[in-house]
Amino acid sequence: MFAATDFTVTLHAAAPDISSQLFGSGLIGLREGLEAAIVVSILVAFLVKSERRDALKWVWLGVGTAVAMTVIVFLAIQVGENTITGLAAEAIAGVASLIAVAIVTTMVLWMKKAAASMSGELRSGMSRALETGPAAVTLLAFLAVGREGVETALFMVGYAEAQTSWPLIGLITGVLVAGAIAYGMYRGALSINLGKFFSYTGVFLIVVAAGILSYGVGALQTVGWLPGLADKAFDVSTWFSWSSWYGEVIQGIFNVTPTPTVLQLLGWSAYLVIVLTLFLRPTTSSPHSTPTTTTPNPSPERSTT
Numbered sequence: 001m002f003a004a005t006d007f008t009v010t011l012h013a014a015a016p017d018i019s020s021q022l023f024g025s026g027l028i029g030l031r032e033g034l035e036a037a038i039v040v041s042i043l044v045a046f047l048v049k050s051e052r053r054d055a056l057k058w059v060w061l062g063v064g065t066a067v068a069m070t071v072i073v074f075l076a077i078q079v080g081e082n083t084i085t086g087l088a089a090e091a092i093a094g095v096a097s098l099i100a101v102a103i104v105t106t107m108v109l110w111m112k113k114a115a116a117s118m119s120g121e122l123r124s125g126m127s128r129a130l131e132t133g134p135a136a137v138t139l140l141a142f143l144a145v146g147r148e149g150v151e152t153a154l155f156m157v158g159y160a161e162a163q164t165s166w167p168l169i170g171l172i173t174g175v176l177v178a179g180a181i182a183y184g185m186y187r188g189a190l191s192i193n194l195g196k197f198f199s200y201t202g203v204f205l206i207v208v209a210a211g212i213l214s215y216g217v218g219a220l221q222t223v224g225w226l227p228g229l230a231d232k233a234f235d236v237s238t239w240f241s242w243s244s245w246y247g248e249v250i251q252g253i254f255n256v257t258p259t260p261t262v263l264q265l266l267g268w269s270a271y272l273v274i275v276l277t278l279f280l281r282p283t284t285s286s287p288h289s290t291p292t293t294t295t296p297n298p299s300p301e302r303s304t305t
Contacts, residue, residue: 022170024208028155029174031201035111036148037182038194042122043141045186050130058134062141069142070149077157090219093157097216100154101209105275107151108202108209112279155205157212199280206275211255214268221261233265 043059077096084092114121122144129136152175156167184190221229237258241247250256260268 022166022173025156025167025170026174026177027201027204028152028208029171030178031174031198031205032148032152032155033175033178034182034194034197036145037179038185039118039122039144039148040141041182041186042119043126043144046123046126052130055130055134055137058137059141062138062143063145065138066142066144066146066149069146070153073150073153074156077153087223091223091225094216094219094223094225097157097212097219100157101213101216101271104151104154104205104209104212107147108205109275109278111198112202155208155212202279203276206279207254207272209275210268210271213271214257214260214264215255217264217267218257218261221263226263228261228263231262233260233262235259 040059040063044056047053047055047059080092080096122140125140126137129140152171156171181190181192185192217226220226235258239258242251242258257264
């Protein structure tokens with residue numbers, strides 16, 4: 001019979017599988033880190049081309065503050081998940097999971113819609129911030145990067161009970177790779193199709209969020225805040241070895257269980273159908289506009305001013 005406590009045991013059993021933790025958290029770090037790095041590259045390139053290098057220190061102050069806030073949120077989630085026990089832990093985990101899914105879903109869908117115009121909006125915002133003063137420049141950078149940072153921390157809810165450092169190592173590795181890619185694009189030495197990259201990784205993040213939602217529902221069923229704890233949808237625990245490396249990868253990355261409740265299955269299925277439909281729906285904006293507008297090389301344009 002499935003319960004959130006059973007799911008917790010599953011996560012603990014999957015914890016030794018280093019590959020699933022590294023891959024899952026690493027891809028999250030790569031995706032979210034690249035979004036944040038692109039935002040920073042836009043702001044930096046705008047200041048460089050506007051001959052306002054003096055304002056760069058305020059951008060980096062905002063970025064540093066956003067990173068610090070992200071670390072605090074991340075540690076709060078991890079410490080809270082691993083220090084509180086019993087039904088209180090299940091209640092907190094369930095509520096945190098649902099909040100995380102709501103915020104992450106909003107951000108993923110917003111990024112798809114706003115990607116094409118993000119560069120222009122950031123440049124316009126920076127232009128107004130420069131007129132206002134250093135505090136406005138710092139706040140703009142803080143909000144732009146902090147948004148991605150909090151989203152990243154919330155995605156790590158699914159790894160909070162792993163009780164190993166591998167998810168954090170994977171996350172940091174992904175962020176560092178993202179920074180290197182963004183720098184290469186900024187300098188004009190690297191070119192990738194960001195439209196396809198964000199589309200593919202967006203689908204992955206939505207599937208991960210569906211697993212977090214299922215986990216949250218199971219936790220709240222254990223506490224008794226949601227009904228149907230004993231109503232098991234199916235049991236595929238005997239289909240293959242869930243303790244094998246591939247079984248642990250599936251559980252570790254996507255937060256799935258071989259014995260979900262009916263409510264978990266309904267929530268997981270409904271979320272995937274609705275959110276994937278919204279995410280994959282064609283937009284009027286060209287998905288290829290982002291690669292050419294978000295990573296400009298400042299040197300050639302500076303020489304023409």
